[in-house]
Structures are given as structure tokens and as C-alpha cells.
Amino acid sequence: MTINFQLEAPCPIALLLELVGDRWSPLIIRDAFYGVRRFDGFQQHLGISRKVLTMRLNALVQAEILKRERYQVKPDRYEYRLTIKGRELFPVLLTMMRWGNRWLVPAGQETVQLLHIGCGEKIEPKLVCSHCDEPISAADTRTMPGPGAGLEVVQAFRQIVRKSEHKPDM
Amino acid sequence: MTINFQLEAPCPIALLLELVGDRWSPLIIRDAFYGVRRFDGFQQHLGISRKVLTMRLNALVQAEILKRERYQVKPDRYEYRLTIKGRELFPVLLTMMRWGNRWLVPAGQETVQLLHIGCGEKIEPKLVCSHCDEPISAADTRTMPGPGAGLEVVQAFRQIVRKSEHKPDM
Numbered sequence: 001m002t003i004n005f006q007l008e009a010p011c012p013i014a015l016l017l018e019l020v021g022d023r024w025s026p027l028i029i030r031d032a033f034y035g036v037r038r039f040d041g042f043q044q045h046l047g048i049s050r051k052v053l054t055m056r057l058n059a060l061v062q063a064e065i066l067k068r069e070r071y072q073v074k075p076d077r078y079e080y081r082l083t084i085k086g087r088e089l090f091p092v093l094l095t096m097m098r099w100g101n102r103w104l105v106p107a108g109q110e111t112v113q114l115l116h117i118g119c120g121e122k123i124e125p126k127l128v129c130s131h132c133d134e135p136i137s138a139a140d141t142r143t144m145p146g147p148g149a150g151l152e153v154v155q156a157f158r159q160i161v162r163k164s165e166h167k168p169d170m
Numbered sequence: 171m172t173i174n175f176q177l178e179a180p181c182p183i184a185l186l187l188e189l190v191g192d193r194w195s196p197l198i199i200r201d202a203f204y205g206v207r208r209f210d211g212f213q214q215h216l217g218i219s220r221k222v223l224t225m226r227l228n229a230l231v232q233a234e235i236l237k238r239e240r241y242q243v244k245p246d247r248y249e250y251r252l253t254i255k256g257r258e259l260f261p262v263l264l265t266m267m268r269w270g271n272r273w274l275v276p277a278g279q280e281t282v283q284l285l286h287i288g289c290g291e292k293i294e295p296k297l298v299c300s301h302c303d304e305p306i307s308a309a310d311t312r313t314m315p316g317p318g319a320g321l322e323v324v325q326a327f328r329q330i331v332r333k334s335e336h337k338p339d340m
Contacts, residue, residue: 012266104186
């Protein structure tokens with residue numbers, strides 16, 4: 001019998017993709033981090049149709065990633081700002097930027113670079129362990145069923161590990 | 171005049187989304203990290219149609235994120251493994267997992283958790299500065315045009331910053 005891991009107990013990555021797993025949402029969120037706030041700003045910056053942009057912005061507000069705030073009355077005008085939930089997507093965008101810069105752009109030809117205000121240097125984001133502060137990679141970490149995983153998920157994990165001819169990469 | 175930042179000099183995030191910005195690719199890559207290697211394994215685990223899976227796997231091989239290797243002859247059978255380029259997507263998946271666990275799952279009900287083999291603890295991934303090792307966030311970093319950004323991109327950046335009523339978040 002095949003156990004569908006996603007259906008039995010949702011994977012947090014799959015849940016995230018349900019909210020922002022389309023082509024535009026990550027770019028809208030990126031632009032919000034750049035300081036874009038208004039409908040026309042997103043529209044001009046992304047070259048996206050007004051209809052699609054309206055749908056995406058509404059979905060991001062619904063998901064509580066953006067909040068819609070009125071900045072003018074008569075006529076009413078609104079702007080979109082990141083919520084705390086939205087701002088915490090920063091590490092996802094930053095690791096995407098890092099990978100794109102490293103693998104999809106010629107070396108030395110990066111179009112975007114990151115400045116750390118704290119130390120004043122041009123930097124890369126680095127992923128470390130919250131406990132021992134050592135850098136972490138796929139090779140020295142394992143994912144395991146968490147407290148919310150039912151028996152089916154635990155079995156699905158075991159099944160995958162058993163089926164692999166090699167030890168899992170993550 | 172509106173400058174389309176993406177078209178003038180591609181953003182590394184937009185470039186990444188062109189390769190893996192669909193709903194299935196991140197889950198296929200996630201499963202590859204879990205140790206899934208074979209077509210039937212992906213198909214059963216994801217509950218995805220064989221046609222869509224074939225398209226996605228081919229695209230990921232084309233993008234050099236997965237490599238296709240023969241593990242049996244007569245009949246020939248192949249498996250899919252992460253390349254180095256693919257393995258370096260680990261930080262992206264891990265930050266996605268972290269966000270999903272934090273915002274989309276009830277606290278204490280996480281279905282997946284991360285073990286750091288090095289220190290033996292259940293951990294969270296933490297993003298720090300490659301120069302000074304301090305944790306980084308949107309508030310204490312800025313993105314800037316990189317060496318590969320043409321004049322148009324530099325102007326587009328200035329235009330966005332000028333238009334924002336508030337300082338940019340990133």
C-alpha cells in the first residue's frame with residue numbers, strides 16, 4: 001500500500017507552496033521587501049497584468065503575508081505591506097537569491113548583492129545550527145517525523161528510507 | 171518611463187523561479203533529499219500523474235539539478251540523483267520548512283523536525299552573516315545592484331527607493 005505522505009500529514013514545504021507556490025507570489029513578496037507598496041508600483045515593476053496582480057495580492061492578504069492599509073481617503077487608496085509572517089519569508093528569498101547568484105549568473109556578474117548593515121560588509125547568507133552555530137548542510141542533518149506526525153507518517157518515512165539503496169540525503 | 175528590472179538584468183530569484191517555480195519541482199527536489207531515486211518512488215510518494223512527473227524530471231535534468239543514471243540493463247532502468255547544483259538548494263528547502271513549521275502548523279504539532287548530526291540536537295536552521303557570523307534579517311541588510319547590473323538596473327533601484335514613502339525593507 002502506498003501512503004501519501006502529503007495527504008496523511010501535510011509537509012510544511014507543501015503547505016508553503018499552496019500559499020506562494022506560483023510564479024508571481026515570490027516576486028511580489030521580493031518587491032515588498034524592496035519597498036514597493038502600491039498596486040501600480042508592483043504592476044510596473046513586474047510587468048504583470050492587473051487582473052493577475054489583483055488575484056495574487058488578494059491571496060497574499062488572505063494568507064496574512066501582506067496587509068492592506070488605506071493611505072488616502074477621497075478617493076480611498078491602499079497600500080500593501082508585509083506582515084510579520086511575510087517578513088519571516090526573508091530567509092527563503094535570501095537563500096533563493098544566493099543560489100541564483102551562484103548557479104544561474106556568470107561568476108562576478110551578480111546583478112544583486114547583499115550588504116550587512118551591522119558589519120558594513122558585502123556578504124553571503126550562511127545557514128547554521130541554532131544549537132551549536134556550526135554551518136549545516138544536507139550531509140550532516142536528518143529530517144525526522146515531528147510531534148504532529150501520525151503513525152502513517154512515521155511508517156511512510158521508514159518506507160522511504162528502507163526503499164532507498166543509499167542512505168537518504170536529508 | 172518604467173524600467174522592467176527583470177528584463178534589463180535578470181534577478182537571481184526570478185531566474186531560479188524560471189527553473190523550479192512550479193508547484194511540483196520543489197517537492198520532487200525535497201523527495202530527492204529524502205532519498206527517493208526512482209520514477210515509481212516519486213510517483214507514489216507525490217501522487218503526481220506520470221505525464222507531469224516525466225516532464226518535471228526531464229526539466230530538472232535539463233537544468234542540471236538532477237542527473238539521470240542507469241542502475242540496471244536489460245531492461246534499462248534509471249534513477250535520478252541530485253547534482254551538486256541540486257544539493258545546494260538545501261538551504262532554500264530548509265528555510266521553507268522552517269517557515270511552514272512556524273506559520274502553517276499548530277505550535278508543537280510540527281510533522282517534520284530537523285536533527286543536526288554534528289551536535290545531536292533537534293535544531294532550527296539559522297541564517298547568519300558570512301563575514302561577522304551575526305544573525306541577519308531584513309531589517310539589518312540591504313540589497314544593492316551587483317557588478318553585473320547595468321546602468322538601467324542601478325537607476326531602477328534608485329527609482330524604487332525614491333518612490334517608497336518608507337525605507338525599503340530589504
